[in-house]
Amino acid sequence: MAILELNNVTIRFGGLVAVNDVNLKVEEGTIQALIGPNGAGKSTLFNLITGIYTPTSGSISFKGKAVSGTPTYRIAAAGIGRTFQNIRLFTDLTVLDNVLIGAHSRGKWNLAGALMKLSPWVQKEEGALLDLARECLQMVDLTYRAFELSGNLPYGEQRRLEIARALALKPAIILLDEPAAGMNPQEKSELMAMIKRIRETGVTVFLVEHDMKFVMGISDRIAVLDYGEKIAEGVHEEIRQNPKVIEAYLGKGAADAHA
Amino acid sequence: MFLQQLINGIALGSTYALIALGYTMVYGIITLINFAHGEIFMVGAFVGLFATAILKVNYLVAILIAMVVCMLLGMFIERVAYRPLRKSSRLSALISAIGVSIFLSTLAQMLFGANAKGYPEGVFPVKQITIGSAEISTLQLLIIAISAVLMISLEFIVHKTKIGKAMRATSEDYNTAALMGINVNMVISFTFALGSALAAAGGVLVGLLFNAVSFNMGLMAGLKAFAAAVLGGIGSIPGAMLGGLLLGVTEVAGVASGFSSYRDAIAFAILVLVLLVKPTGLLGRKIQKKV
Amino acid sequence: MGDFFLHLLGYVNPYYLQIIVNIGIGIILALGLNVVTGLTGQLSLGHAAFMSIGAFTSAVLTIKIGMPFSINLLLTGFITAAVAALIGLPILRLTGDYLAICTLGFAEIVKVIFLNLEITNKALGLSVPTPNTAIPMPVVVWIVVLLTIVCVTFIHNSRFGRALMAVRGDEIAAEAMGINVTRYKVQSFAIGAFIAGVGGALYAHFMGYINPSDFGFLKSVDILSMVVLGGLGSIAGSVIGASILSAAPEFLRFMANYRMLVYGGLLVCMMIFRPNGLMGGTSFTEMVLRALGRKPRLKIIMEQKNSELTRSGNGDT
Numbered sequence: 055m056a057i058l059e060l061n062n063v064t065i066r067f068g069g070l071v072a073v074n075d076v077n078l079k080v081e082e083g084t085i086q087a088l089i090g091p092n093g094a095g096k097s098t099l100f101n102l103i104t105g106i107y108t109p110t111s112g113s114i115s116f117k118g119k120a121v122s123g124t125p126t127y128r129i130a131a132a133g134i135g136r137t138f139q140n141i142r143l144f145t146d147l148t149v150l151d152n153v154l155i156g157a158h159s160r161g162k163w164n165l166a167g168a169l170m171k172l173s174p175w176v177q178k179e180e181g182a183l184l185d186l187a188r189e190c191l192q193m194v195d196l197t198y199r200a201f202e203l204s205g206n207l208p209y210g211e212q213r214r215l216e217i218a219r220a221l222a223l224k225p226a227i228i229l230l231d232e233p234a235a236g237m238n239p240q241e242k243s244e245l246m247a248m249i250k251r252i253r254e255t256g257v258t259v260f261l262v263e264h265d266m267k268f269v270m271g272i273s274d275r276i277a278v279l280d281y282g283e284k285i286a287e288g289v290h291e292e293i294r295q296n297p298k299v300i301e302a303y304l305g306k307g308a309a310d311a312h313a
Numbered sequence: 314m315f316l317q318q319l320i321n322g323i324a325l326g327s328t329y330a331l332i333a334l335g336y337t338m339v340y341g342i343i344t345l346i347n348f349a350h351g352e353i354f355m356v357g358a359f360v361g362l363f364a365t366a367i368l369k370v371n372y373l374v375a376i377l378i379a380m381v382v383c384m385l386l387g388m389f390i391e392r393v394a395y396r397p398l399r400k401s402s403r404l405s406a407l408i409s410a411i412g413v414s415i416f417l418s419t420l421a422q423m424l425f426g427a428n429a430k431g432y433p434e435g436v437f438p439v440k441q442i443t444i445g446s447a448e449i450s451t452l453q454l455l456i457i458a459i460s461a462v463l464m465i466s467l468e469f470i471v472h473k474t475k476i477g478k479a480m481r482a483t484s485e486d487y488n489t490a491a492l493m494g495i496n497v498n499m500v501i502s503f504t505f506a507l508g509s510a511l512a513a514a515g516g517v518l519v520g521l522l523f524n525a526v527s528f529n530m531g532l533m534a535g536l537k538a539f540a541a542a543v544l545g546g547i548g549s550i551p552g553a554m555l556g557g558l559l560l561g562v563t564e565v566a567g568v569a570s571g572f573s574s575y576r577d578a579i580a581f582a583i584l585v586l587v588l589l590v591k592p593t594g595l596l597g598r599k600i601q602k603k604v
Numbered sequence: 605m606g607d608f609f610l611h612l613l614g615y616v617n618p619y620y621l622q623i624i625v626n627i628g629i630g631i632i633l634a635l636g637l638n639v640v641t642g643l644t645g646q647l648s649l650g651h652a653a654f655m656s657i658g659a660f661t662s663a664v665l666t667i668k669i670g671m672p673f674s675i676n677l678l679l680t681g682f683i684t685a686a687v688a689a690l691i692g693l694p695i696l697r698l699t700g701d702y703l704a705i706c707t708l709g710f711a712e713i714v715k716v717i718f719l720n721l722e723i724t725n726k727a728l729g730l731s732v733p734t735p736n737t738a739i740p741m742p743v744v745v746w747i748v749v750l751l752t753i754v755c756v757t758f759i760h761n762s763r764f765g766r767a768l769m770a771v772r773g774d775e776i777a778a779e780a781m782g783i784n785v786t787r788y789k790v791q792s793f794a795i796g797a798f799i800a801g802v803g804g805a806l807y808a809h810f811m812g813y814i815n816p817s818d819f820g821f822l823k824s825v826d827i828l829s830m831v832v833l834g835g836l837g838s839i840a841g842s843v844i845g846a847s848i849l850s851a852a853p854e855f856l857r858f859m860a861n862y863r864m865l866v867y868g869g870l871l872v873c874m875m876i877f878r879p880n881g882l883m884g885g886t887s888f889t890e891m892v893l894r895a896l897g898r899k900p901r902l903k904i905i906m907e908q909k910n911s912e913l914t915r916s917g918n919g920d921t
């Protein structure tokens with residue numbers, strides 16, 4: 055069953071059509087990749103799914119329910135976690151606090167809970183959130199950093215922390231925007247293992263990535279975006295040999311030479 | 314009666330517009346509300362006062378002197394209080410701006426006293442002209458004329474000169490402008506200089522209009538001018554002009570219809586309404602924040 | 605019990621008593637603003653307006669109805685919070701700098717309204733009768749100070765407080781974590797107003813006379829300076845900042861004469877040189893725990909859990 059479904063999704067920014075009439079299905083339990091040249095509209099697509107942008111036309115549904123037009127925080131709480139291409143951690147807070155914030159929608163107690171902080175009910179919830187946060191940190195090997203300021207982490211760990219924070223939502227699907235950007239080969243292969251582990255826990259993964267080796271090594275299906283339009287979709291081999299894809303990446307001449 | 318009020322409103326509104334331009338230009342480039350802008354206007358009024366009272370110069374010369382002094386002041390403030398914070402959070406820059414504003418107005422109070430001062434008699438000999446049923450003073454006409462000249466000059470600078478082009482580029486996209494080799498620091502300094510000069514001219518004109526200059530005149534005028542800038546669409550130069558005029562006319566109309574004790578609240582009511590109904594203002598562009 | 609306190613206070617020089625109470629009220633106001641500006645990152649330049657609303661509300665309640673002071677305080681807090689929520693709902697959707705201007709505008713409007721209302725005695729101001737409490741006012745003020753510190757500390761270390769900090773850090777990321785940003789902003793605004801309202805009520809009844817002009821822009825800057833001096837977001841900082849700035853004019857001639865000048869310079873210099881405040885952002889609880897040689901509870905729990913894991917053999921690093 056498709057957990058996430060995009061139907062004829064389009065968004066315009068003034069004259070620019072950043073995403074043009076895109077149809078896409080992400081199957082539950084898979085690792086789906088989205089690739090395309092710079093400026094193709096990949097991040098914009100993630101922003102559309104998470105409700106940060108509203109589509110000019112078309113619709114998006116998650117677990118069979120329409121989500122376009124719903125506020126971002128509802129979409130997140132419904133089970134769509136995400137990371138950002140330009141890392142957006144709460145840099146002045148600790149690693150643990152970042153993940154606890156990710157677990158926000160798994161808790162209930164608000165202001166009243168804060169004032170009754172010492173009551174057993176609130177303590178119980180805090181304990182549960184803490185457990186969840188710890189699990190998520192463990193998933194990305196960051197437990198040992200729990201009490202450091204997230205802004206002081208090296209780049210690669212910041213990317214992993216973003217993943218942990220998104221996992222704390224207990225999402226059904228997680229959107230990763232260039233998770234491997236800026237990582238060295240060693241970190242990349244560790245990340246691949248982590249993402250596979252995440253999928254093992256039943257979370258669907260939808261990722262944008264420029265590193266082809268990474269994409270080919272990890273994803274079940276790949277979709278290609280160019281100038282806002284979906285130009286191809288399929289498994290590795292289909293994508294690798296698709297002339298449109300080669301053209302989009304290498305230019306027209308290359309495609310002819312290849313053919 | 315109507316014509317009378319309209320002229321009153323336009324004259325007042327022109328001064329708001331002059332101040333509003335400074336807010337809008339600075340906001341357009343570094344997205345900071347230059348809280349000290351109202352105080353620059355106040356300093357301009359004082360410089361004009363001293364120029365006419367002590368140096369005994371002509372009012373036009375006084376306006377020029379005030380403009381030059383405030384240009385330097387504006388650039389100095391930017392250099393000292395804002396530039397070090399350009400990479401910090403916007404909250405920090407805003408708090409710093411409030412600090413500058415408080416500092417300047419308190420300093421003025423200590424130096425010049427708490428009482429309002431008037432311009433020397435006869436600096437600008439006011440005559441009344443009767444048009445139909447309306448009594449219009451030559452001072453009001455002067456204000457409108459000088460504001461018009463200054464705003465046209467500004468339009469010229471922004472659209473026809475090299476530095477103006479750099480300003481527009483920087484306000485369009487700060488980072489790209491810097492990458493393209495535009496000296497962003499210079500552009501920002503220049504923007505503060507321009508805005509401060511306009512505010513200074515506004516200060517002298519308001520000083521003449523109400524014949525009162527005081528240390529705390531900047532706060533209210535600054536806030537109203539800011540409201541005008543938002544009404545017109547923050548970041549938009551024609552918007553600031555339009556917003557200033559509209560605000561002036563509305564305020565005069567409000568007072569004329571018996572709300573004089575709520576005079577200062579009118580601007581805020583307008584501000585809040587605009588922000589709620591059309592946050593981009595009348596002439597502002599809608600920008601979707603990039604994520 | 606009231607007699608006991610009265611007896612005790614009899615030994616204190618009334619001049620110092622006044623300063624001690626001023627410090628207490630300063631701390632309450634600073635803590636309230638710190639929730640809004642320090643914790644949630646929303647610059648409010650109209651905090652004095654909420655103090656004003658609280659002062660006049662409780663004064664009118666005392667004059668017209670005359671209920672027990674504790675109920676009066678609570679009611680005042682809730683009324684002020686309700687006003688804040690009402691005006692916060694529309695304006696808090698705005699981004700930071702617009703919000704600052706709007707709160708300032710709102711404060712001016714409140715002042716103008718109070719200056720024109722019959723019930724607040726227009727520009728003449730109100731004389732406020734002494735409240736009917738068994739406990740003397742200075743003690744009441746400091747009880748409220750302690751309560752406020754406790755409540756605000758609880759808020760800081762809770763799911764609710766973390767959501768506020770997320771809003772401060774990055775609104776888009778906060779939304780993406782399932783946090784309803786507008787709702788938390790409004791709530792934080794209302795909490796800040798509640799505390800300011802209570803502070804205003806105490807001020808009114810301690811001073812015995814209030815005037816709308818006492819609660820202008822400069823008063824708001826006063827409170828903001830306390831928070832900034834102590835460090836945005838730091839409870840201990842607000843307490844210390846408020847203490848220093850409330851006491852300084854009494855002891856330093858220079859501060860009395862040039863107060864606003866110093867505040868202006870202070871705001872600029874703090875932002876440039878010590879954005880985390882005098883204390884550099886250390887927290888109250890941490891300080892106390894460190895003094896006692898203990899670690900924060902959270903740290904202990906985490907360490908326990910990690911060692912359990914290592915023992916069971918599947919722990920990481």
Ligand SMILES: Nc1ncnc2c1ncn2[C@@H]1O[C@H](COP(=O)(O)OP(=O)(O)OP(=O)(O)O)[C@@H](O)[C@H]1O
Pocket residue numbers: 067070072090091092093094095096097098099139601602603604
């Ligand atoms: N809020 C916005 N306003 C205007 N244009 C936008 C906005 N967001 C994105 N765009 C434009 O939409 C296009 C697609 O951008 P997007 O960030 O989605 O690309 P991308 O595929 O993620 O590229 P990259 O690989 O470089 O991250 C770009 O031309 C970009 O400038």
Ligand SMILES: [Mg+2]
Pocket residue numbers: 096097098139231
């Ligand atoms: Mg992208």
